[in-house]
Amino acid sequence: MAKKPLELDDKILIELNGGRCVTCDYIRESKDGIVVRNSKEAGSEKIAPYNQTFYKTEVKRVRLIQKATPPATQDNAIPSTSQQQQNVLSANNNATGAIPKSPHVETVVNGTVVKKEFNERGIEEIQHRTRNTVHIAQHDDKYHNAIKDLKQQEIIAVHSESKFGRLDMKRPVLSISTTANVYIFDMLRLGAMKKEMKEVMSSDLPRKVVHGSSGLADYLQHKENCALNNVFDTLLVDFNLKKSHEYITLPECYMKYFELPDDFVLQSFDYSVRPLPKNALIRAALNSILLMKLYWHMNDILLKPIFTASKEFAKIYPNVEHQVDLMMMYNNKEHPGSEEIELNAMEHLNTELQLLDVKQ
Known part of the structure; x- marks a missing residue:
């Protein structure tokens, strides 16, 4: 160009x-x-x-x-980060035949790289799920089976494909993903939300993964008279990780936290038109599937200190003979040794028994 x-x-x-x-x-x-x-x-x-x-x-x-800054010319110069990333990607693509990706751009939060890459199998699994969704536009067996499945889940990802506004709050297309299934509820066709679906949204289980939950909560409260409870809001997690309240859309979140192929583009569709085209349903399914994966990836980021501590704990454990010694060693403190600790414990027990005898 x-x-x-x-x-x-x-x-x-x-x-x-x-x-x-x-x-x-x-x-x-x-x-x-x-x-x-x-x-x-x-x-x-x-x-x-x-x-x-x-x-x-x-x-x-x-x-x-x-022009970009030229790389170092010394024979022993270390390649730049972007050069290393390109070399790794080229080697991986040649060896495995994986889907080509754009050069990996690191997103750093508190010194931690947080971008998640998907291998070829992972991409194929996502694409397969987008083609096998359950589109629900009437209260038939599909609807009731979906509600039954959702009530048995611990976590679901809920995404709305319609914009909300207090003065013009139209019923949206809700894409709801579990770990195994994707349900697309056409609320414009279904009409007022039934009691059993309200129970899914308002109960403590399943937990609802939502991006920017204020719009969905506002719609449910004022249009459906339903509360939204037990929410994991990926927008608020992003605020916390970057220490800023700058709004980021869900597609922008995918680009920030995931390494996806260039052709993995989320097109925009007019979800007020009926019947909904197949590509629109695929996009809706893709949003909720990736939202669920974003939930797990953000959990990994938030819990990384715990994972790191657990790993170090597991390294130390096989090298000690006593669990008290273990905790002392882990906290880098000098300790008297297990035998003296046990003697001190016995002396303390004897003192307690003597006090009981005096009271009697």
């Missing part, structure tokens, strides 16, 4: 057909367009924290602003 060949991390200016201009760092060209990162629109200081793809149909011109 550019007149001269571009290299990784070249600073470029992309002029779009609508008159917008974006400065960004070049990653590579795909079959659909140009993949970039650190993009910033003209007149704005906000830098997008995720990779973006600008399609050939929307790009008017690409201009080189600044």
Whole structure:
């Protein structure tokens, strides 16, 4: 798309057909367009924290602003992080035939890399599930079987494919994913929420994984007279991890926390049109499936200190003979040894028995 060949991390200016201009760092060209990162629109200081793809149909011109910093020339120089990532990706793709991915961009939270990669099998599993969803538009056997299944779950991911507004609160398309199934409830066709579905939303179990739960809670409260309880809000987790209250959409969250193939694009659809096209149902299913995976990945990030401590604990345990010694060793404290500790315990017990005799 550019007149001269571009290299990784070249600073470029992309002029779009609508008159917008974006400065960004070049990653590579795909079959659909140009993949970039650190993009910033003209007149704005906000830098997008995720990779973006600008399609050939929307790009008017690409201009080189600044060449990337050349790599070190010494024979023993350590490759840059981006070079190492490219080498690893190339080796993995050649060895396993995995789906090509854009170069891995690390998202760091408190010094921890948090991006999750999906191998070829993982991608195929997600795609298979999106094609095997249960679309529910009437109160038939499918509806009742779905409600029965949801009531037996401990965790479900709930995503709405419609925007909420207090003055114009239309019934949405709800995509609900369990660990095994995906149900798409067309609330516009189903009408007012029935008692059994309200019970799913308002009960303590299952736990509901939601991104930006305020809109869904507002809709349920004012349109369906139903409370939303026991919520895990991935938006609030993102706020906590980055120590900022800057809003991020669910697709942006996927780009930030996941390493997905370039063709894993979530298209936008008009969910007010009926019948719903197949691609719209696939997108709805994909959102709730990835939302569930985002839940587990965020749990891994939040619990990493526990995992690290457990790993260290397991390393120390086989090297000691007494559990009291173990705790002393783990806390880097000097200790008298197990025999003296046991003698002290016996003396303490004898003292307690003597006091009991005096009271008698």
